[in-house]
Amino acid sequence: MATYAIGDIQGCYRSLITLLEKINFASDDTLWLAGDLVNRGPDSLETLRFVKSLGEQAKVVLGNHDLHLLALRTGVERKLGKTLIQVMEADDCNELLDWLQLQPLLVDSEEMGFVMTHAGIPHIWDLSQAKQLANEIEQCLTSEHAVDFFHAMYGNLPSNWDSNLAGNTRLRVITNYLTRMRFIAEDGTLDFEANGGLETQPQGFKPWFEFLTQVNTRTQITGHWAALGLREGKDHIALDTGCVWGGKLTALCLDNRQITSVDSQEI
Numbered sequence: 001m002a003t004y005a006i007g008d009i010q011g012c013y014r015s016l017i018t019l020l021e022k023i024n025f026a027s028d029d030t031l032w033l034a035g036d037l038v039n040r041g042p043d044s045l046e047t048l049r050f051v052k053s054l055g056e057q058a059k060v061v062l063g064n065h066d067l068h069l070l071a072l073r074t075g076v077e078r079k080l081g082k083t084l085i086q087v088m089e090a091d092d093c094n095e096l097l098d099w100l101q102l103q104p105l106l107v108d109s110e111e112m113g114f115v116m117t118h119a120g121i122p123h124i125w126d127l128s129q130a131k132q133l134a135n136e137i138e139q140c141l142t143s144e145h146a147v148d149f150f151h152a153m154y155g156n157l158p159s160n161w162d163s164n165l166a167g168n169t170r171l172r173v174i175t176n177y178l179t180r181m182r183f184i185a186e187d188g189t190l191d192f193e194a195n196g197g198l199e200t201q202p203q204g205f206k207p208w209f210e211f212l213t214q215v216n217t218r219t220q221i222t223g224h225w226a227a228l229g230l231r232e233g234k235d236h237i238a239l240d241t242g243c244v245w246g247g248k249l250t251a252l253c254l255d256n257r258q259i260t261s262v263d264s265q266e267i
Contacts, residue, residue, distance in 0.1 A: 035063025
């Protein structure tokens with residue numbers, strides 16, 4: 001029995017299957033997926049079907065592209081790219097998206113010493129607070145307020161956390177930290193303009209993980225930041241290695257921290 005974490009799949013189904021074959025993924029193993037199952041790659045539909053079929057073997061956190069797909073179903077007037085049309089037109093679309101909408105934004109294992117979100121937990125929150133705030137989003141997604149949230153989800157403001165925030169504004173800010181964060185200021189202000197590598201760091205900001213020590217003894221696992229690539233540290237392991245851009249898809253064995261990658265199969 002082994003547990004593996006994998007970075008952003010983004011519809012790269014063939015790469016996912018190749019990677020699982022390489023690590024000899026078995027029926028008693030567990031898979032942690034760091035969000036962005038869909039979009040940009042050619043097989044978002046097959047990716048969703050496969051991950052859903054894993055049942056309890058898969059622990060998924062929602063990424064910004066997953067939330068975008070869920071928002072599109074509610075009629076949000078945003079671009080529906082060709083990579084998501086296949087999902088929206090599938091006979092099992094509602095079944096798949098109902099399942100997706102039940103997934104959390106944070107997965108934590110005290111026993112293993114890891115916590116996973118799509119983009120990271122900012123230094124201004126401890127683990128207990130992050131879990132509480134993630135749960136606010138999760139509760140909303142399973143409530144009658146989900147449609148209103150999806151229509152208010154998009155936007156960069158406010159760019160800083162304030163515990164007095166309320167309603168959909170509060171939920172949008174929490175979502176931005178957990179699913180879109182890259183560069184952050186010491187006071188917690190987020191920058192959404194720079195999305196390249198570390199060399200694109202804006203003045204007054206740092207990569208979010210440079211402010212970190214371990215979050216309540218956990219090592220953070222994230223995806224989201226393809227331009228960052230693989231980053232292995234005591235406090236943080238980044239696993240988005242740009243498969244959808246022709247890079248690699250990468251798995252981390254949580255039991256021994258062994259890294260396994262495969263070249264992108266999306267040709």
